[in-house]
Amino acid sequence: MKFSLSVAAVVAMASTAVNAQVGLWGQCGGNGYNGPTNCVSGAQCSKLNDWYSQCLPGGPSSSSTTTSTSTYTPPPVQTTTPPTTTTTGGTTPQPTSTGTPGVCPALPANINLVANSALPDPFTFVNGQKVTTKADWECRAKEISELFQRYELGTFPPKPSSVTGSYSGGTLTVNVSEGGKSISFTVRISGNTGSNVPAIIAYGAASIPVPSGVATITFNNDDIAAQQNTGSRGSGKFYTLYGSGHSASALTAWAWGVDRILDALEVTTGHNINVQRVGVTGCSRNGKGAIVAGALVKRIALTIPQESGSGGSACWRLSDYQKSQGTNVQTAQQIITENVWFSKEFEKHVNQVNRLPIDHHMLAGLVAPRGLYIAENTDMEWLGAISSYGCPKVGRKIYEALGVADNMGVSQIGGHNHCSFPSGQNSELTAFINKFLKDQSANTNVVRTDGRFNFPEAQFVNWSVPNLA
Numbered sequence: 080m081k082f083s084l085s086v087a088a089v090v091a092m093a094s095t096a097v098n099a100q101v102g103l104w105g106q107c108g109g110n111g112y113n114g115p116t117n118c119v120s121g122a123q124c125s126k127l128n129d130w131y132s133q134c135l136p137g138g139p140s141s142s143s144t145t146t147s148t149s150t151y152t153p154p155p156v157q158t159t160t161p162p163t164t165t166t167t168g169g170t171t172p173q174p175t176s177t178g179t180p181g182v183c184p185a186l187p188a189n190i191n192l193v194a195n196s197a198l199p200d201p202f203t204f205v206n207g208q209k210v211t212t213k214a215d216w217e218c219r220a221k222e223i224s225e226l227f228q229r230y231e232l233g234t235f236p237p238k239p240s241s242v243t244g245s246y247s248g249g250t251l252t253v254n255v256s257e258g259g260k261s262i263s264f265t266v267r268i269s270g271n272t273g274s275n276v277p278a279i280i281a282y283g284a285a286s287i288p289v290p291s292g293v294a295t296i297t298f299n300n301d302d303i304a305a306q307q308n309t310g311s312r313g314s315g316k317f318y319t320l321y322g323s324g325h326s327a328s329a330l331t332a333w334a335w336g337v338d339r340i341l342d343a344l345e346v347t348t349g350h351n352i353n354v355q356r357v358g359v360t361g362c363s364r365n366g367k368g369a370i371v372a373g374a375l376v377k378r379i380a381l382t383i384p385q386e387s388g389s390g391g392s393a394c395w396r397l398s399d400y401q402k403s404q405g406t407n408v409q410t411a412q413q414i415i416t417e418n419v420w421f422s423k424e425f426e427k428h429v430n431q432v433n434r435l436p437i438d439h440h441m442l443a444g445l446v447a448p449r450g451l452y453i454a455e456n457t458d459m460e461w462l463g464a465i466s467s468y469g470c471p472k473v474g475r476k477i478y479e480a481l482g483v484a485d486n487m488g489v490s491q492i493g494g495h496n497h498c499s500f501p502s503g504q505n506s507e508l509t510a511f512i513n514k515f516l517k518d519q520s521a522n523t524n525v526v527r528t529d530g531r532f533n534f535p536e537a538q539f540v541n542w543s544v545p546n547l548a
């Protein structure tokens with residue numbers, strides 16, 4: 080009797096803990112987390128990475144929650160807003176000669192990788208030539224895109240030989256053929272009443288508030304390239320078409336999917352979408368996807384990575400720096416043990432990211448001069464809070480050089496759950512959507528963090544910002 084009583088007591092205690100439910104967007108697992116793991120009805124506990132599982136809307140996710148081993152605690156939130164950036168100014172004399180106008184310097188097949196703990200200079204070609212004009216920048220952007228594909232992302236294929244589509248009742252079907260193989264995928268479109276409606280392609284599901292007058296195109300990116308774990312490489316429709324050995328990483332394959340959605344919108348009618356006014360968004364891992372799509376797909380008018388952090392808005396070098404300062408942050412070394420977001424080639428470089436001729440300030444720069452609003456969460460230390468703010472702040476210098484600094488914003492605030500868009504960023508988001516999707520004038524001068532840290536910019540920027548004519 081005594082025995083069964085104590086069992087009952089234990090069961091009662093255990094069921095109290097189990098019964099506590101986590102609300103939508105709440106944390107339900109991850110290293111260092113000891114709280115409740117049951118989501119409210121209509122939500123499912125989904126592992127985003129080793130540090131974080133959360134209750135996301137809808138059905139079961141691909142993987143389970145993790146056990147607790149380390150000690151992440153969100154820092155307290157501070158409410159003051161530091162001043163916005165100022166121009167660094169181009170004081171260094173710039174060597175002239177940028178080659179024949181219109182002809183870009185060729186990217187050497189082999190590049191001697193040299194350690195540089197600073198963020199690489201976006202305004203110097205691999206061959207040493209300086210970027211002094213906007214035309215030079217177009218060449219340099221091409222070179223930077225090739226470098227990203229070479230070292231991190233794998234090859235981004237050109238438009239396939241055939242892309243057709245059909246639209247009916249809120250479903251756009253996209254059919255793609257290449258080299259005798261075909262695939263087909265669908266996206267759901269909602270909010271597309273009227274004509275010439277701008278739209279936002281949402282990876283997975285939109286976790287930003289999409290305003291009225293803007294359609295949402297829901298893109299099941301996992302269908303194009305799987306992202307369950309490191310065993311997912313080569314699975315998904317992209318690889319059915321191009322072969323499982325194709326070098327494109329999941330992030331690149333998804334960007335390719337975005338490109339095909341735009342192709343299909345262009346050749347179909349009835350969806351009411353204005354293909355010139357399409358944005359892309361995603362949160363966390365899908366936020367990494369959104370910024371890569373904005374960088375690679377030039378038809379995207381507005382890119383909104385939400386809490387993309389390490390591998391997205393953050394810089395590898397800065398995340399390594401944060402780790403050296405004692406933060407439990409997702410670095411390049413860790414990220415490759417988790418998933419297939421980056422290419423096989425990248426794995427060779429994760430122990431020495433400071434030898435890469437690129438970093439993610441330049442990924443943001445590839446979106447220039449188009450709209451880019453980076454929304455980050457100060458509390459998400461594992462996504463690299465300093466890095467997720469400092470890296471875009473440096474990337475914005477590319478926009479500044481092009482004379483359009485305000486086309487890019489970075490905003491980092493805490494006090495909310497991961498991927499639950501905070502009301503404190505609403506007006507900024509609306510301004511970017513109004514300006515880049517609705518063609519209205521709006522103030523998009525946004526550079527802010529509520530983090531209580533110092534981003535030691537001078538330690539990471541040893542180049543000046545040219546004024547590109």
Ligand SMILES: *C1O[C@H](CO)[C@@H](O)[C@H](O)[C@H]1NC(C)=O
Pocket residue numbers: 194195196197200541
């Ligand atoms: C800064 O710039 C130079 C030349 O661009 C580079 O080679 C050097 O290693 C850089 N890094 C630091 C930390 O000084």
Ligand SMILES: *[C@@H]1O[C@H](CO)[C@@H](O)[C@H](O)[C@H]1NC(C)=O
Pocket residue numbers: 243244245252253254262263
């Ligand atoms: C697209 O692919 C689907 C599924 O394979 C097929 O049923 C449909 O006929 C195709 N549509 C076009 C326009 O090729």
